[in-house]
Amino acid sequence: GAVVSQHPSWVICKSGTSVKIECRxxxxxxxxxxxxxxxPKQSLMLMATSNEGSKATYEQGVEKDKFLINHASLTLSTLxxxxxxxEDSSFYICSARPFGAxxxxxxxxxxxxxxxxx
Amino acid sequence: xxxxxxxxxxxxxxxxxNLVLNCSFTDSAIYNLQWFRQDPGKGLTxxxxxxxxxxxxxxxxxxASLDKSSGRSTxxxxxxxxxDSATYLCAVMDSSYKLIFGSGTRLLVRx
Numbered sequence: 001g002a003v004v005s006q007h008p009s010w011v012i013c014k015s016g017t018s019v020k021i022e023c024r025x026x027x028x029x030x031x032x033x034x035x036x037x038x039x040p041k042q043s044l045m046l047m048a049t050s051n052e053g054s055k056a057t058y059e060q061g062v063e064k065d066k067f068l069i070n071h072a073s074l075t076l077s078t079l080x081x082x083x084x085x086x087e088d089s090s091f092y093i094c095s096a097r098p099f100g101a102x103x104x105x106x107x108x109x110x111x112x113x114x115x116x117x118x
Numbered sequence: 119x120x121x122x123x124x125x126x127x128x129x130x131x132x133x134x135x136n137l138v139l140n141c142s143f144t145d146s147a148i149y150n151l152q153w154f155r156q157d158p159g160k161g162l163t164x165x166x167x168x169x170x171x172x173x174x175x176x177x178x179x180x181x182a183s184l185d186k187s188s189g190r191s192t193x194x195x196x197x198x199x200x201x202d203s204a205t206y207l208c209a210v211m212d213s214s215y216k217l218i219f220g221s222g223t224r225l226l227v228r229x
Binding site: 006032034036042043044045046049091093095097104105106107109110111112114 | 149150154159160161162164167169207209211214215216217218219220221222
């Protein structure tokens with residue numbers, strides 16, 4: 001099956017620093033990638049939709065200047081948490097929609113990246 | 119705005135019991151509905167995907183149904199095992215391929 005890799009799987013950083021998380025589709029090209037955030041014991045909340053070669057579309061309430069998304073190729077999207085603060089500590093998960101596949105709507109998820117901001 | 123609700127929030131059953139997890143959604147204009155499993159601290163494992171034109175899907179001991187008109191889906195787990203313990207998430211997809219997740223049901227299957 002299709003594999004989506006996220007890196008790093010966990011990261012600890014100091015308050016005020018920036019952290020970049022990569023989402024890579026290993027064996028397929030992804031037209032669209034989605035970024036989700038999950039706080040402890042809560043469900044996944046969609047943050048933004050990332051389309052290759054264009055600007056990301058952010059959900060209401062998500063600060064685009066704080067969560068920078070780049071989708072420079074059909075296999076890679078990155079999420080950069082800028083000037084991270086403790087309240088940004090969360091589990092970030094990406095998903096990818098295959099390019100050119102039958103429109104089943106199936107998405108493939110990465111394993112997630114746990115961010116802890118001290 | 120689409121809202122997805124899952125009941126119960128938590129469930130504890132003895133091994134071998136059959137169980138049903140419930141999911142409801144407010145907007146019936148969905149592209150598909152998906153059930154996922156999430157183990158603590160891990161990503162998502164896709165269990166079943168039901169297209170909007172389908173009524174049910176089966177995989178092994180799992181069976182998911184979809185009643186789009188009433189905005190409901192159920193996940194039936196037969197002969198539950200301790201290894202089934204996890205959080206089960208229901209999600210509906212809209213026409214732009216966005217997934218809206220429910221808050222999940224935390225399942226514990228006791229040996």
